[in-house]
Amino acid sequence: MNGKVLVVDDKQIMRDSVGATLRRAGLTVVVAADGKAALAAVARHRPDAMITDLRMPEMDGLQLLKRIADIDDQLPVVLMTAYGTVDVAVDAMKHGAFDFVQKPFEGDQLVMTLRRAVEHRRLIHENAALKSSNQSLEEAPMLIGQSQVMRKLGTQIKQIAQSNGTVLVHGQSGVGKEVVARTIHACSQRRDRVMLCVNCAALSSSLLESELFGHEKGAFTGAEQLRKGRFELADGGTILLDEISEISPQLQAKLLRVLQEQQFERVGSSLTMQINVRVIATTNRDLIQCVADGSFRQDLYYRLNVLPVEVPPLAGRLEDVPVLANHFLHQLTLRDGRDAKHFDLQATELLQSYRWPGNVRELQNICERACVLSRGRTITANVIRPWLMGPSPENAVGAAENRSGQAPQIHVTAAASSFYDPKPLEQVEREEILRALEFNHGNRQRTAHALGIGVRTLGLKLKKWKENNLVGQTV
Helix, strand or coil, X not given: CCCEEEEECCCHHHHHHHHHHHHHCCCEEEEECCXXXXXXXXXXXXXXXXXXXXXXXXXXXXXXXXXXXXXXXXXXXXXXXCCCCHHHHHHHHHCCCCEEEECCCCHHHHHHHHHHHHHHHHHHHHHHHHHHHCCCCCCXXXXXXXXHHHHHHHHHHHHHHCCCCCEEEECCCCCCHHHHHHHHHHCCCCCCCCEEEEECCCCCHHHHHHHHHEECCCCCCCCCCCEECHHHHCCCCEEEEECHHHCCHHHHHHHHHHHHHCEECCECCCCCEECCCEEEEEECCCHHHHHHHCCCCHHHHHHHCCEEEECCCHXXXXXXXHHHHHHHHHHHHHHHCCCCCEECXXXXXXXXXXXXXXXXXXXXXXXXXXXXXXXXXXXXXHHHHHHCCCCCHHHHHHHXXXXXXXXXXXXXXXXXXXXXXXXXXXXXHHHHHHHHHHHCCCXXXXXXXXXXXXXHHHHHHHHHHHHCCCCCCCC
């Protein structure tokens, strides 16, 4: 078992002896000669456990234990105590110590105790990180499709996964950039560690800084307790910065330092923390243009764009639509316990004739709507046609050319040749969201899940529409 242990003792012979024993057991050792040095070492080296002598000048082991809680309240601390001070050590355990060893101790006893401490640290670290990320362990990342562009993307992902370099995933909204990011993590050597996701567009600059780097108790109004940030929780794993183009210039400078040095400070703290985190960023904007506009730092762009990945739009791989649709129907069947459903031939052809401006996310939403609202096990073209955003003969021609390279003969019906007056995209989005909200009886969580967006994103849209009097205040 690998792990990093901080050894604290004012006597060098004891530091050397304990350190040598732990190193022979395969543990990484950091040493400190007093409490002040130990506090600095905890902040800088992020140990998995600490063992400290109980009797030390200036700051004893019990005082150090209390001070450590202000920096890292989940660090397991083991006390070394001589005969006659066992009662003090037991009392220290009531104040948060993990365990104690009594001098003189056997090497095997020492190693066993520290290994238990390291394992305890690993478990609470991963549990906290998983809860923080709201990540379902049952959702394995999958790249669906057998088109040439998807096979090429799959090969590129396998190559990138073997590196620890920063990745910039670019593509239109809804193409599956997060799935690509999670697949990279799942194929990497960090697969057994946590991956956390942060939506940079959903939070204000001040809240995002606290979310990323954490804050000290009392750092600002409302900071009633110490909070660890996503970078700290993701130590050893991967962090996904979604919509990276939306962060403020001030925060861009701090993020640049993390990428360069793997160091940061919590909000309200002067202690520098060292981490080992792989960063994957996603964006649907042209960052080169953002650099030219002055809204994005050029040096940060080059730090992010070490390993670029371009995710193709669904319109560029329409041959993957049937397999994607069947995959989504199967997922819905398992999730909701419904009878299995399928699209008939005409419905499948209609799906492939559509240009999918909302990409894979739009297809997933259509599949869920069809699964919920259609009767019987067969989903027909008549069911899904009203939900597609104005498929035209040009759409059908483009789709067919994409599959065969030749334009087919199009028989235009009276309905298809009639005048089409499209609605603004924002109005269509608003109407669809309100319809989904009504269908789910105002439940925002179910509505957001059905639409494939976050609850926070849904709330921000509704707030914006209320402020512009585009929806009723009771929504």
